Amino acid sequence: MEGETGLPLQQLIASFDNKCLPKILQVISGVYFQGSIYELSGSEVCFCTGDLIKVINMELQSVCCEYISNKEAFELPISHTGLYKVVPEEMPYSTIEEMVSLRPVGLDSCLPFTFTSRSKMTLDNFTLAAGRELTVLSVEKDQVRCHVRGEQDVSAEVCIPLSFRGEFYECESEECFTLGEIMSSACLRSRKFRTTKCERPLILSPIYQVHAIMNLRKNVFKFSSSSEVDVIDVTEQCKDVAFVTPFSLTEVLSQPDESFPVVVEVLEYPQADSVFTCSWLPELSKSKHLVFHKKGTSDWILFSSLKSRKVQQYFLVSQQYGGRFRRRPREFNSVYELYVASVQAPGLRLSVTRSCEEVEEEGLPALTVGEQLEVMHCDTMELPCGSSKEQKQSVEALICHRLQEPDEGDDDDDDDDDDKRVQQKDKIEVISLPLYMQAHFMEVLSDNKKYRLRDLDKEFSFPLDVKIVNRDNEMETDPLVGHTCLKIEGAISEPIIQASFPHRPDHCFKIPTQWLSMSVSFTNDPLPWPSDQPPDCHVDRVTEVTDTFFYEYHKRGNSDAAPPPRPPKRNLSSSDTSRKSFKPPKKPTKADKSKLRQDESITTTDFANLTINRKKRPPAPPPPVIFEDQPPPLAPRKHSIDVTTSKALPNMYVKREVSIKTAVADVDSDHDYETVDDSLLTMMQESQNNVKFY
Structure with missing residues (x-):
């Protein structure tokens, strides 16, 4: 490269356009990008003399404006509106x-x-x-x-x-x-x-963000075209130089079918906050090799476990899942939920699980636990509005049949069966349930059949509550087993890549390309099986996902869903006096508190006989008999002490006399003292004369 004169990178890049790419540039005079060898956006950006750079894309970022007279330069955004x-x-x-x-x-x-x-x-x-x-x-x-x-x-x-x-x-x-x-x-x-x-x-010069790869790098890196590097165009001379080309998973899908199966190398692996919690995801790391068997589209069913569990789980289950399911009755907490379910599955039969009182002005009927209803259709009902009975407002309601329980009778008597059926039809009561009504129901099922997953998808509308009764015997461990109830949220179809690790080429898993961000490069490594003996692949049928996947799925499907209806305004007519006359209790004033204390006061004598727990004080023990002309007996010295039975003896050597002065209340005083009863004073003096202080 001696004697070759290069051009500034900014000048050469400005002469390119995306139609002439890719271009291979060689660094003639390399300096560190912005004087640093530290990482930018996860990759080290520096150029050394002799490096080959393959430019694969350019994005216009801004415009460099330089005055010819004094070489003063500044940048302007491409959206600048000046002329x-x-x-x-x-x-x-x-x-x-x-x-x-x-x-x-x-x-x-x-x-x-x-x-x-x-x-x-x-x-x-x-x-x-x-x-x-x-x-x-x-x-x-x-x-x-x-x-x-x-x-x-x-x-x-x-x-x-x-x-x-x-x-x-x-x-x-x-x-x-x-x-x-x-x-x-x-x-x-x-x-x-x-x-x-x-x-x-x-002089106006474009500043690009250049996307390039290098023969010593395995990922796409980006740098500014304003980097102070001198380069030359060596595209024609370096046509045969092999550059590692990274592919995103979406770009892998665009490759022809003849490119598979192939061994690839992971360049950028998914981040830790992935939406999948499957077993194969932690094994993906940089420089890890994978076998991409084929590409295609996979149909999955999204399951969720009960919310009552400590950790709610979510699963993507392939329709090839071999387990058997049995339907479970669904629970509904509002009439609007019933309406949504009845649109998907007409003829819904329900059992009331919580009683409701009738509120005539709001159109809420009375419901009793155990009553059975059959959903018919959605219609409108009239409710009173305002103080005038003539004013009406229309609200949407679910029309249901209240089913009567059949009368008990002789099972052998079949002569009047037709008459009984006619009588039962006459007993059917039509009720209207406003969509805003909060009530509790449970679905009534007469079906006890076992279903495969693909049959459930064909015969029923989702969501659907099921219970697994037979596991998939072809799976080593079935994560769906052990759940008392699973809810089928819906079906999903995603483009996938069927992959495996080279040490287990027959154990495959599906990678949803739109939910994982990673890049790979195709290698020339041989496939890990004989060319004429491809493995019999077993694909994972259950993939656990996080709640992020669950919320994103519902965000995509229900972005235009209408919210539940709001209840109508309450009828504030004059007849509703009970609500108008209700007043919240007032806070007690100081006078009320003082009066309350006086009402709850007790006499001084009773107060003296009460302990802290407001119980009567037990009677005092009799005073010990002591003769004045004899000294008190000495307690024998104890050489050993029994902790469980020993008690401290009172000190008998101290004798004091306590005089109690009677306090006379001053009538003219401003202080409000309580007077002490004479009988109480007498009792206190007698008791204190008999007390010895030790």
């Missing part, structure tokens, strides 16, 4: 051919343009004065066809040979361009411009 005029070149052209040949690439897109001549021009019998403006309309084989505007708005067309000599100057055009228009034309990008408000000429 720019083309600045004509200052140097003169000696021939028409030279002026045309030095025009930017893509001459046709730059026509028409205007020029003048400093000298008189004589063309056959036609003479043009100096300084006359000529507009080039087209370039033909050996001449240009020009338009000339003369005096008094007289115009004509003349043909000038390309070899005609003179001193020609380009004129300024009145046409204005936006940054988007300038950047979209290779012809305009090479010209000088000025704004409509400033005469200083500018």
Whole structure:
């Protein structure tokens, strides 16, 4: 590479467009990107001398504007709305051919343009004065066809040979361009411009975000075209250089069927917050090899477990699942839920699980636990509105038949069966349930049949509550077993890639391409089986997913679903006096609290006989008999102490006399003291005279 002179990366990239890609560039003078070798967006971005860069895509990010006079530069977004005029070149052209040949690439897109001549021009019998403006309309084989505007708005067309000599100057055009228009034309990008408000000429250069791969890298990296690197175009010389091409899962789907099966290498693996919790996902890592067997579309059924479990689980189950299911009755907590279910499955029969009182003004009928209803259709019902009985409002309601229980009778008597059926039909009561009504029902099922999953999908509408009664015997472990109830949320069809690990090529799993973000590269490694003996693949039929997948699924399917209806305004007529007369209890005032304390007060004597638990104090023990002329007996010394039976003896050596002064209440005092009863004082004195202080 000695002696080769490269171009700045910014200049060379500006001459490319996406139609000519890919291009292979070689670094002639490499420097670290922005003076750093640290990672940007997860990949190290630096260029060294001799590196090969394969440019596969470019995205226009902004425009670099540089003043010619002082080299001052700044960036503008591509959406900038300012207008720019083309600045004509200052140097003169000696021939028409030279002026045309030095025009930017893509001459046709730059026509028409205007020029003048400093000298008189004589063309056959036609003479043009100096300084006359000529507009080039087209370039033909050996001449240009020009338009000339003369005096008094007289115009004509003349043909000038390309070899005609003179001193020609380009004129300024009145046409204005936006940054988007300038950047979209290779012809305009090479010209000088000025704004409509400033005469200083500018050079406009596009700044791209370049998507490229390198022969020593295994993933696509992005960098700015403004990086200070000198490069040369070596596309023709390096056609045979093998670059690792990364593919996203979506791009893998676009590959022809003949490309499979193939061994691939993982370049970027899914993040930890994936929507899948399957066993094969943690094994995916960078540089891990996989076998892609084939691509296609898979039909799944989305299951969810009961919400009452500690952790609610969600599963994607293939329709090839071999287990058996039995239907379970569904529970409904509102009439609107009944309506949605009845639209999908007409003829729904229900049992009331919670009683409801009748509210006539709101159209709510009375329901009793155990009653059975049959949903018929949806209709409207009239409710009173306002104080006037004549005012009505219409609300949507579910029309149901209240089914009566059959009368008990002799089972052997079949003569009157027809009459009984007629009587039962006469007993059917029609009731209307407003859609906003909150009630509790359970589905009544007479079906005890076992179903395969594909049969449930054909015969019933989802959602559906089921219980698994037979596991799939072809699976090592069936995660659906052990759940008392599973809810089928709906069906889903997704593009997939059937894959396996090379050490277990027969144990396959399906990768939903729209739910995982990862990139791989195709390798030339041989398949892990003999060419004439492909493995008998066993595909996972149950894949556990997270609640994120569940919510995204419902967000996609129910984005336009209407919300449940709101209940009508309550009838605030004068007849409803019970609601108007109700007043919340007032907070007690200080006077009320004082009165309450006086009412709950007790006498002083009773208070003295009460303990902290408001129970009567037990009677005091009799005083010990002590003779004044004898000393108190000495307690024998104990050499060992029994903790369970020992008690501390009172100290008998201290004898004190306590005098109690009677407190007389001062009638004239402002303080409100309670007076002590004389009998209470007498009792307190007698008891304290008999107490010894130790």
